[in-house]
Amino acid sequence: MMTQHQRSWLENEDRFIPAEKQVAQLIDLLNDRGINIHYLLRKTAIFHEDILAGSLAINARQFARLCSNVSQLHRERDISFLFGQRMLPGIFEQYSHLLNHGADLKTVLQHLCEEYTVYFPLLKPRIQLSESHCHLLFEDPFGESERFSDVILQQAYFRLLIEMQVTAIISYCNWRAGRRLAWKVNVSYTEPDWLEQYEVFWQAKVNFAQPYCSLSIELGQLDQPFPISSATIYQLAQKHLEKSKMADRSEPLLSMIRAMLRRDFTQHPTLEQVATTLQISVATLKRKLKAHHYSYRQLHDEVRQQQAFFLKTEWGYNDEALAQKMNFFDVSNYRRALRRWLK
Numbered sequence: 001m002m003t004q005h006q007r008s009w010l011e012n013e014d015r016f017i018p019a020e021k022q023v024a025q026l027i028d029l030l031n032d033r034g035i036n037i038h039y040l041l042r043k044t045a046i047f048h049e050d051i052l053a054g055s056l057a058i059n060a061r062q063f064a065r066l067c068s069n070v071s072q073l074h075r076e077r078d079i080s081f082l083f084g085q086r087m088l089p090g091i092f093e094q095y096s097h098l099l100n101h102g103a104d105l106k107t108v109l110q111h112l113c114e115e116y117t118v119y120f121p122l123l124k125p126r127i128q129l130s131e132s133h134c135h136l137l138f139e140d141p142f143g144e145s146e147r148f149s150d151v152i153l154q155q156a157y158f159r160l161l162i163e164m165q166v167t168a169i170i171s172y173c174n175w176r177a178g179r180r181l182a183w184k185v186n187v188s189y190t191e192p193d194w195l196e197q198y199e200v201f202w203q204a205k206v207n208f209a210q211p212y213c214s215l216s217i218e219l220g221q222l223d224q225p226f227p228i229s230s231a232t233i234y235q236l237a238q239k240h241l242e243k244s245k246m247a248d249r250s251e252p253l254l255s256m257i258r259a260m261l262r263r264d265f266t267q268h269p270t271l272e273q274v275a276t277t278l279q280i281s282v283a284t285l286k287r288k289l290k291a292h293h294y295s296y297r298q299l300h301d302e303v304r305q306q307q308a309f310f311l312k313t314e315w316g317y318n319d320e321a322l323a324q325k326m327n328f329f330d331v332s333n334y335r336r337a338l339r340r341w342l343k
Contacts, residue, residue, distance in 0.1 A: 009253045009278075010117065012060045012142040012292055017121050019046065019056040023063065025086050026070070027051070033076060040069045060252075064122055064144035068153065071160040077194040080160045081201040084167025092118055094244075097237035101229045105173055105181075106222035109136065112169065117141075117252070123161045124255055125169075125215075130314035133184075134222055136169070136215040137306065138162070141252035143292035159189050166215055167201050178227045183217055186210040211309035254292055254299065261303040266327040271296045305341040308334075 010016060017023070023046065027037055037048060044065045050056045073079060089096040095118050102108040109127060113136070116124045122144060125136040140146070145161075148154035170183055183204035191208040198206050251259075260269055260277065269277070274296070275285040289295055308326055311317040317325065323334035 007278075008250055009256050010060075010142075010250045011253055011288065012144065015057040015059045016117065017058050017060070017063055019051045019058050020054050021091055022087065023058065023066065024051055025090075026066070026083055029079065029083055029086065030070070033079070035073065035076070041066065042069065044069070060121055060142040060144060064142070064147075064157070067122065067160055068148075068157045071156040072153075077192075078197050078201075080163035081167045081197050084164040084201070085171045087164065087168035088119065088172035090119065094237040094240045095119075097233055098241075099172070100176075101231070101234040101237070102176075102226070103229050103231065103234070104223055104225050105177065105217070106134075108173060108176060108226075109134070109169075109222075117250075119168075120165055123165050124252075125165070128310060129219070130310075132219060133216045133314070134219055135310075135314065137310070138165070138213045139255065139258060139302075139306075141255045143254055143294050146293035146298075155189055159187075159192070162187055162189075162213055163197075169215060170202055170204060176226045177224075181217060181221060183215060185216070186212065186214045188213050211313070212306050253288060254294060257296075257299055258303050261300060262307070265304070265307060265325065268300060268327075301337075301341065304337070308338070308341075 027040075027048070030040060031037060041048065044058075044062050046056070046058055046062055046066065070079060089099040095115055098111050098115075099108060102111055112119055113125050113127055122140070122142065124139050124141045126139070128135050128137055140158075145154060145158045148157065166185060170181075174181055180203060183202070185202060185204050185206045187206065187208055188210055189208065256278075257274055260274060271285065272282055275282045278285065280288075286296070289299075304326060308322055311322055311325060319331050319334060322328075323331045326334065328334040328337065
């Protein structure tokens with residue numbers, strides 16, 4: 001069996017997030033607004049003096065708690081958008097060089113998705129294509145959005161992450177392109193009272209109360225060269241990362257399991273098969289999932305739900321085609337699952 005020190009995945013207690021990067025940027029922004037930093041750091045086990053020491057690494061749970069605290073600043077509805085504008089290219093050494101010198105939108109989006117634990121440790125983007133668009137879909141890699149017993153707190157936390165991340169990607173890619181790109185955004189929550197912030201910072205078509213969150217752009221935009229980039233600097237940054245330990249980044253456990261479930265929708269692995277692949281016991285896997293606020297059934301349903309809605313929305317599948325594609329026993333079985341997902 002694989003020991004804890006040999007495991008090849010990240011868990012929510014692993015300290016892999018450098019506090020002097022995004023956390024420090026967020027704290028500076030809040031300081032500029034005159035917000036009490038010590039109050040916002042409550043229950044995070046993060047201390048300002050430790051950040052200033054320059055060697056503090058925090059885990060996903062701590063960062064999530066900080067973001068949750070920020071999401072409760074009801075008079076500061078633009079904070080998430082302003083921070084999103086500061087997130088990219090960030091201060092990530094060679095990773096930032098790769099972003100700044102990626103030749104086109106396709107290269108930049110692929111890099112953001114591949115290295116999301118660097119840029120977006122609390123919300124994983126992944127690329128999924130339809131006939132006419134490239135879509136970024138989002139998932140929680142550490143289960144922190146599921147830890148809230150209060151639905152209002154949960155929604156506020158998740159909304160903050162979406163506002164930050166979508167702003168980061170739109171503003172950065174528009175800047176690299178030297179123009180406003182035609183983005184389309186779907187979000188799963190209802191339209192908030194601060195709609196003007198979305199209009200100012202996203203400048204995109206936004207659909208609220210959708211089955212899943214996505215950021216989309218036409219396929220034809222992906223390969224258009226960005227005005228300024230250096231192939232030499234890009235290649236040098238790649239070589240530096242290949243030689244350094246920074247390039248050896250593990251995938252979060254939940255994301256690993258979701259990837260297994262997405263590989264073949266007709267033959268989903270069982271809990272026992274996933275445990276065998278991870279080289280741990282079924283009991284250990286259940287315990288780890290519980291620590292991430294998930295069950296295997298929840299992950300299984302989440303993956304199938306997102307794929308079903310994506311095929312229905314973007315490819316126009318009807319219920320009969322979806323039932324066959326997703327390997328449901330029959331259409332009635334699919335429709336029962338649909339009613340359960342929409343509860």
